[in-house]
Amino acid sequence: MKHVILLFTGLIAVLFAFGQQGDPKPAFNFDFERVADTMPVGWSNFGAGDYILAVDSAVVKSGRYAASIASQGDGPGYRAWAFAIPGSYPGKEIKLSGYIKTENVDGFAGLWMRIDPQVAFNNMQQAGLKGTTEWTHYEFTLPMDPDKTEQTVVGGLLVGKGKVWFDSLSVTIDGRDIATLKPVERKKLAAQLDTAFDAGSAVEIPALDDSSSESLHVLGLVWGFVKYYHPAVAAGEVNWDYELFRVLPAILEAGGRRQRDSVLREWVAKLGPVTRAEGATPLEGTVKLEPDLEWINTSGFSTELAELLLEIRQATRTGKHFYVGVYPGVGNPDFSSEHPYPQMKAGDDGFRLLALYRYWNMIQYFFPYRHLIGEDWKAILREFIPKFMEAADTQAYVLATLELIGRIHDSHANVWGNNSVLNNFFGTRYAPVEVRFFGEQLVITGYRHAGWGPSTGLEVGDVITAVNGEGVMDIVDRMLRYTPASNYPTQLRDMGPKLLRTNDPTLRIAVVRDGEPHTVAIDTYEPGALKMRNLFVSTDTSFRMLADDIAYLNNGTLDADNLGAYWDQIQGTKGLIIDNRNYPRKPGANRVGEFLLSDETPFAQFTFCSIQEPGRVFFGGTPMNTGKKNAAYYRGKVVILVNEVTQSSAEFHAMAYRVHPNATVMGSTTAGADGNVSPIVLPGGISTAISGIGVYYPDGRETQRVGIVPDVVVVPTVAGVKTGRDDVLERAVQFINDSAR
Numbered sequence: 001m002k003h004v005i006l007l008f009t010g011l012i013a014v015l016f017a018f019g020q021q022g023d024p025k026p027a028f029n030f031d032f033e034r035v036a037d038t039m040p041v042g043w044s045n046f047g048a049g050d051y052i053l054a055v056d057s058a059v060v061k062s063g064r065y066a067a068s069i070a071s072q073g074d075g076p077g078y079r080a081w082a083f084a085i086p087g088s089y090p091g092k093e094i095k096l097s098g099y100i101k102t103e104n105v106d107g108f109a110g111l112w113m114r115i116d117p118q119v120a121f122n123n124m125q126q127a128g129l130k131g132t133t134e135w136t137h138y139e140f141t142l143p144m145d146p147d148k149t150e151q152t153v154v155g156g157l158l159v160g161k162g163k164v165w166f167d168s169l170s171v172t173i174d175g176r177d178i179a180t181l182k183p184v185e186r187k188k189l190a191a192q193l194d195t196a197f198d199a200g201s202a203v204e205i206p207a208l209d210d211s212s213s214e215s216l217h218v219l220g221l222v223w224g225f226v227k228y229y230h231p232a233v234a235a236g237e238v239n240w241d242y243e244l245f246r247v248l249p250a251i252l253e254a255g256g257r258r259q260r261d262s263v264l265r266e267w268v269a270k271l272g273p274v275t276r277a278e279g280a281t282p283l284e285g286t287v288k289l290e291p292d293l294e295w296i297n298t299s300g301f302s303t304e305l306a307e308l309l310l311e312i313r314q315a316t317r318t319g320k321h322f323y324v325g326v327y328p329g330v331g332n333p334d335f336s337s338e339h340p341y342p343q344m345k346a347g348d349d350g351f352r353l354l355a356l357y358r359y360w361n362m363i364q365y366f367f368p369y370r371h372l373i374g375e376d377w378k379a380i381l382r383e384f385i386p387k388f389m390e391a392a393d394t395q396a397y398v399l400a401t402l403e404l405i406g407r408i409h410d411s412h413a414n415v416w417g418n419n420s421v422l423n424n425f426f427g428t429r430y431a432p433v434e435v436r437f438f439g440e441q442l443v444i445t446g447y448r449h450a451g452w453g454p455s456t457g458l459e460v461g462d463v464i465t466a467v468n469g470e471g472v473m474d475i476v477d478r479m480l481r482y483t484p485a486s487n488y489p490t491q492l493r494d495m496g497p498k499l500l501r502t503n504d505p506t507l508r509i510a511v512v513r514d515g516e517p518h519t520v521a522i523d524t525y526e527p528g529a530l531k532m533r534n535l536f537v538s539t540d541t542s543f544r545m546l547a548d549d550i551a552y553l554n555n556g557t558l559d560a561d562n563l564g565a566y567w568d569q570i571q572g573t574k575g576l577i578i579d580n581r582n583y584p585r586k587p588g589a590n591r592v593g594e595f596l597l598s599d600e601t602p603f604a605q606f607t608f609c610s611i612q613e614p615g616r617v618f619f620g621g622t623p624m625n626t627g628k629k630n631a632a633y634y635r636g637k638v639v640i641l642v643n644e645v646t647q648s649s650a651e652f653h654a655m656a657y658r659v660h661p662n663a664t665v666m667g668s669t670t671a672g673a674d675g676n677v678s679p680i681v682l683p684g685g686i687s688t689a690i691s692g693i694g695v696y697y698p699d700g701r702e703t704q705r706v707g708i709v710p711d712v713v714v715v716p717t718v719a720g721v722k723t724g725r726d727d728v729l730e731r732a733v734q735f736i737n738d739s740a741r
Contacts, residue, residue, distance in 0.1 A: 048416040049077015087183035118327070228361065231317055352397060363408055432448045467507060600626070
């Protein structure tokens, strides 16, 4: 919903809550000089989109190495280096400083620092560092709260396209180098002290039959329910991941349902009795979804087990939880306390099962769009147990995880972070042409290299029918399960460029041109040799006049602070076209609304997931409004252009613009993913995310999966692409002219 960097404030702690523990004076590597296996020691990275992170010995400020981030892919994104400083230090102010060099940055670059949990944050977004710059020193300070702090994470980031280098970072507290200071000693919770399975689960799960599959299905349900509902687990009194490994052997050895239920009851009962809540849990707002817990009564459990689970269901809970929280000011779930287990071996049966259980239960209890999955989520758990148990190598494990993620149908959900396994699976080499799906036609829309592209013999407007002898739609059918998205048009959006990826030096492409078939063999290249266009990043001017009486605003490049300078020309026009077929660099919906509308007008309301009553989703907060009292509001026609690239923040902007009394949405289905992102890290360090809050129109209509439904459907044509015309924009101009007659 918000701009990607507003969401970034919620991503930072994901990978680092358990990093670098044990040494009261950790060794820091802020200058990147200590390197192992081509990566700076102690540093992690995270983000979304296709980026390359490296240690650079050729471009440095000082010493032997600097750290770099370079964009590669077509989608929107960001990437960040991160170094976690565990624990808390005494002091009043903490300063991060360092050197940055940039090259062709179109979003922004910066140093960043976050003090967890939710103490303070800065990522230099306001500095607006972009373009090409030489080595420059930057610094900023944050206020400290040692009593509350659990860790501090520092690093550098790149948002959008380009390349950035970082070097010679430094962290000081009240003017003193942090390396000279001792952290505050603090007692750890039992969940943090349990290290019994750090080296592996030691669980071997034999080939599954119907009985063992059913037992693992039941275990997944019970494990997740107890994790989020039992006060002892919520208080961090037990490492619930490792408790799974302790009970698994007994579950697998149980001789039937009765013995299995007895094992489960005894295991859960060890957590101790619970205090029954007085009355029902208070409602936090109008309920959208109630917890899905009927399975406790309908699964045929023994009376003793069912009664114990129902007691836990009625337990007093505080709303605070060791494994999940909420981001303040937004309310989406915060899973940053989950251990990423980055060193997990794919062959470890126990950890693979943990990954499945963790993700499945996060969705079961904290996905605000659970009701839109379109399938019985419990049946999906049953389906994926054998898939995860058979995924005994790294590629199979990552692909099983990707397929599971795809089943929630959320365009915010994918395997993010330039995953090397998926890069190899989809192909590390690219064709030098750009493609997009128009409906179910895969059309060449441009070239990624001025020489190599045309030399392929492929032309803009060619419709690709087969790749290496396999029909395009046959490939689509085969790859849909590995292409998570909210809806089919967005799956095609993401899949199109992947169809021309390979690990081979050549591809054989069959096309239709002007009704005639052609087949060519083309060379492929590493991405660094090509100019990879980002569909989400617009390079168009933010404002222009299309005619004397029709104005155009590009939502992707618009800086709302400049809107006043444009408005004298816009005010008296008969029509304003707002192009949302991109991703906004800056959130400006409210500012635009001040010019468009006569008064403050609601355009969205939100749902949130309850921590105290996991699985409950409720409408909360106040509706989001746009506009203000304005007698000189815009009275012309407003046409909002959308397509499958219109996602998240862009969809949110379209909702705001749509409340204008003379607005029309034109184009095609949008990505259908709205709501602040909650990042998730699964065992093996697999990074993913979900839409963490629900976004609805004021009348309660859905936006997730359906997207921003156009009032007038217009799709690009092959003829338009061949002649360089924008069919949708032309139709918008015609629509305004026709409306004025």
